Amino acid sequence: MKKIIVLLLIVVSSLNVLGQNFVGAHKLEIKKQMSENHKDFYFSKEVFGGKSSFIKYEDHDGYRTLLFVLDDDGYCKFSQLMCDYGLLKQTIDSLNKQFEYKNDLTWHDYQTGKFNFVIQIKKEEWYFSVITKKLEK
Secondary structure (H helix, E strand, O other), rough: HHHHHHHHHHHHHHHHHHHHOOOOOHHHHHHHEEEEHHHEEEEEEEEEEOOEEEEEEEEEEEEEEEEEEEEEOEEEEEEEEEEEEEHHHHHHHHHHHHHHHEEEEEEEEEEEEEEEEEEEEEEEOOOOOEEEEEEOO
């Protein structure tokens, strides 16, 4: 029973992260917003420069890891939320409520009436990822 309650709390906090899109935000704004509004995640590390630049956050229970992949100027190119498979159904239900489902575990996020972002679930062997990126034109 305790495990179910913990998973439920994790799912509820995940909904908040899924609803906030950081793509295009500068790393300083991301850090500020994460520390103020997402207390269930803690800052893990930042890698800047070289082949990949990113900011990494982890949840306190070890079920979720959140990466913000940055461009050379420190702006978020895309985000990747990696989750335990125990959160898959609740994550899909949340995405279905917030965004327009297209196909193949892909959703579209419309902002100001225009389609701007693609949200996709990618299944891996031990975890799944929710990847949010700007629509390539």
